[in-house]
Amino acid sequence: MNSISSEEKARLMKLATYASTSVALTLIICKMVAWLMTDSVSLMATLIDSCLDALASIINLVAVRHALAPADKQHRFGHGKAEALAGLGQATFITGSALFLLLEAISHFWNPQPISEMPVGVAIMVVSIVATYGLMMFQQHVINKTDSTAIKADRLHYKTDLLVNGSVIIALLLAYYGWAGFDPLFALLIAGYILYSAWEIVQESLGLLMDREMPDEDRQKIKAIVRGHPKALGMHDLRTRTSGMTIFIQLHLELDDSLTLMQAHTISDEVEALLLAEYPGAEIIIHEDPASLVEQHPEFAE
Structure with a gap:
């Protein structure tokens, strides 16, 4: 689009x-x-x-x-x-x-x-x-x-x-x-x-x-954008839908455990900006997770 x-x-x-x-x-x-x-x-x-x-x-x-x-x-x-x-x-x-x-x-x-x-x-x-x-x-x-x-x-x-x-x-x-x-x-x-x-x-x-997911092509593009950030260690639980002209994107961003809350928030904002550049006007919610949490719960990995 x-x-x-x-x-x-x-x-x-x-x-x-x-x-x-x-x-x-x-x-x-x-x-x-x-x-x-x-x-x-x-x-x-x-x-x-x-x-x-x-x-x-x-x-x-x-x-x-x-x-x-x-x-x-x-x-x-x-x-x-x-x-x-x-x-x-x-x-x-x-x-x-x-x-x-x-x-x-x-x-x-x-x-x-x-x-x-x-x-x-x-x-x-x-x-x-x-x-x-x-x-x-x-x-x-x-x-x-x-x-x-x-x-x-x-x-x-x-x-x-x-x-x-x-x-x-x-x-x-x-x-x-x-x-x-x-x-x-x-x-x-x-x-x-x-x-x-x-x-x-x-x-x-x-x-x-019924809030059908976006096409696989878009989901793969979103994953590539998120993982392309140098500080992003991974992501999981991606959820997408559309309502009229608005695209809704939710995901969990995996970050280094040692980051401060402010540093994690800054990285999250940067990832959100990258996604907005590709999907202008999208509603994006990003939850920051420590990478060790994903290691303890392999079912999170995508």
Whole structure:
């Protein structure tokens, strides 16, 4: 993750929520016009998907603003888990829409309807693809800078949208020039993919709510930074988690027994500064342990 200030992260996250909401509302209008003109069930599928994207983006907007609020007396660790809660809410809406779409697709599959005004539907889908791709590029930029769970979940919606829009173009062409059943068939496939995407969001959100450890790559980096200090004899009991934009790091630092309390505290501060250089804004708790204690308790060693 790039090292940028908390203020810049907050600005980027807010911009991403405004952009996704604007794009979703615009696409809803376009797709509604196309669906009314073509009576395509696959177009209705992507219209439903866009409606849920708009609702999810609005939820994200509210959740991100809440997650960025500073810690208070009732929430000492901040409000970062609002992002994960928003992700679960989005997954619920997405699952409901996918199930509704499955029922509609099955109904149209047994009673295929001819497609009319096919060029209009294709044109709207091309516009949707261009707008969605542009939004996803901006969202990825924000994710690279902030590692926001809420923006990741939102981008997953639009990644689904991108694939859905492309498949709808194929479905419209096949249904118009061939068998009308291609339209509901593609809608069934889209519904299945939407359900899979919802499951991915649930996994990500539950991981944050259950205080999942940071990736092994980050844990190894933290250990290397701590052990890289010339006065650090070792470390153990590393615990990490994330909540919104905030990373929490706790560890026991092994130091020479002969150090004074002030010397041990100074070294601990220096190690904390090294970690903050790599993880700006992280909440770090370091407990100093005499090295002989670890020798007496080998289970402490990592």
